[in-house]
Amino acid sequence: MDAILSHLVERLNHLRTQEDFEAFLRGAAEDMGFDMFAYAGGRLAADRVAARTVFQRPPITMSSFPSEWLTHYADEGYFKDDYVVVQSLRAILPEQWHAERGVREIRPRQAQIMREAIDAGLRRGFFVPIHGPANDFGLLNVICHEAETEFSKIVERYKHELHVLAVHFHDAVQKRLPASAGRGARLQLTERESEILRWTAVGKTSWEISEILHITERTVNFHVANSMRKLGVYSRTHAVAKSISLGLTQL
Amino acid sequence: MDAILSHLVERLNHLRTQEDFEAFLRGAAEDMGFDMFAYAGGRLAADRVAARTVFQRPPITMSSFPSEWLTHYADEGYFKDDYVVVQSLRAILPEQWHAERGVREIRPRQAQIMREAIDAGLRRGFFVPIHGPANDFGLLNVICHEAETEFSKIVERYKHELHVLAVHFHDAVQKRLPASAGRGARLQLTERESEILRWTAVGKTSWEISEILHITERTVNFHVANSMRKLGVYSRTHAVAKSISLGLTQL
């Protein structure tokens, strides 16, 4: 394993385009005996109250799933209810899943998704959650058509390799294909703005911040207002929550 | 190697006490040829503006570092400036470090820490950052006294195993020793309180929330006030930021 894994990780350094990465993943999954794969990675949105989306912006995705399934999946907004996704969002360890066996605490909608997944040929698989700093998140899901016993054997054999590989893969993809999912028109706060937001986040009033930074209260409000405008929100509280979720209020 | 790794991961399931885990880590590190180890894991504080601490509460720690170094390290508050820690907080991949070689973009204080680390016998090592959902964070650092070439050989051989092991270790520790670092007097928001905080986080005013939840504005303010009191803060904004950082306002 060791040699193979190191070789794979090494190869990651030479990949450049989305197609490179996709081909790489396809090859690796096949070599291990998996029949399909899917990867999604990006930055999580933190304000998911009535969230329709999980990611801030469309994540970078690669998969060999049937296109009808992907379309259906996207149309129905399955992503945020999919058991594999939900579990990945709150777990740190990889895990295997079986659509047929169901899972404890599963909700009706999740069961529905599982049933439809089976029809699409996704019966069982193994997923690796990838968590990084500042809401960085990724998910690798590999599917196997084999019977359960054979599947378990494959998983037992490769789970650690897949784990390591997934993390390296995610890191490489997110570093190398940054503009990719693009269309970000990424907003940026000035130094002053994020500085003031940080103080706001710990409960300082405008007047207090003005004392801290040796500027007038008016100026503090000016910067706060600019931050709010940039973030497209109408209250400091929302601005702080959003900038944290966007990773703009650094650390 | 695979068998060994699987065996180690399997053994993690049987550990119960902090001493169990510490002995486990000591054994694993030694077997791989490392001379010392240190682990720290807990929940990150998100409001780290002028943060003196990195963790919300004292993290679970285990290490075989010299006690004088640990004391000195704690007294001086090195944790938040230590290159290994800083790097772990923003990286997703493990990495080796050499105190002597220094590092790009290193700050004076970091250099100072590195120099003192060398005196304490920490010359080079390998660290694994562990990121989880909801500000879950851990760090495993293993130290090697060998010369650089031998060290590199060891790292090359075991880095992936250490990576996998660290993640599993962290997960087991955090799940199994929850009350441990204890003394949390962990505060808890009621269902209503966190529900209202979530709406507040996305910029809703009290009046709007009252419409959404079909209660009076007064009641919304009542719950917000209770949340603020529990969190020990004096503004909604701070309450939202803090509850997010504490993982109370779920993801």
Add this chain to the structure above:
DNA sequence: CAACTAGCTGTCAGTTCTGACAGGGGGCCT
């Protein structure tokens, strides 16, 4: 130089929040 950016400051009307004074109802446990 003109245009642009980041930072800074002033006033003011209207809205929102905060913390204090009150109170009632339902459920759970001893």
Add this chain to the structure above:
DNA sequence: AGGCCCCCTGTCAGAACTGACAGCTAGTTG
């Protein structure tokens, strides 16, 4: 039954925030 907790509601004064009007300096870049 009494004690707690959670949920809900009312009023009110003072503080804080928001968005609009306005204008200043300094540095960078085409």
